[in-house]
Amino acid sequence: ADLADDLKSYLVDLRARATASVESGEIDNTQMRFADVLLNQNRCDLKVPLGPDPVNRVLRHLLGESTVVRPIIEEVYESYGGA
Numbered sequence: 001a002d003l004a005d006d007l008k009s010y011l012v013d014l015r016a017r018a019t020a021s022v023e024s025g026e027i028d029n030t031q032m033r034f035a036d037v038l039l040n041q042n043r044c045d046l047k048v049p050l051g052p053d054p055v056n057r058v059l060r061h062l063l064g065e066s067t068v069v070r071p072i073i074e075e076v077y078e079s080y081g082g083a
Helices: 002-024 055-063 070-079
Strands: none
Touching: 002 055, 055 070
């Protein structure tokens, strides 16, 4: 439950920061933070980086130890300065 709560908090904060960046004009191209969706009245497709914790921690948990993708996920995490 802690992992899910950490991820939810991270994503809520990420969405708020992305929205603020777009609304303030800091980012003029919304597609840098949000995918272009056809019906965006009640939703958004937030682009979530795979490297930062807790996103990477959740991916490692879901993928388990024996997967072809895991080394790639670990490399992405390390490129973000992870441990």
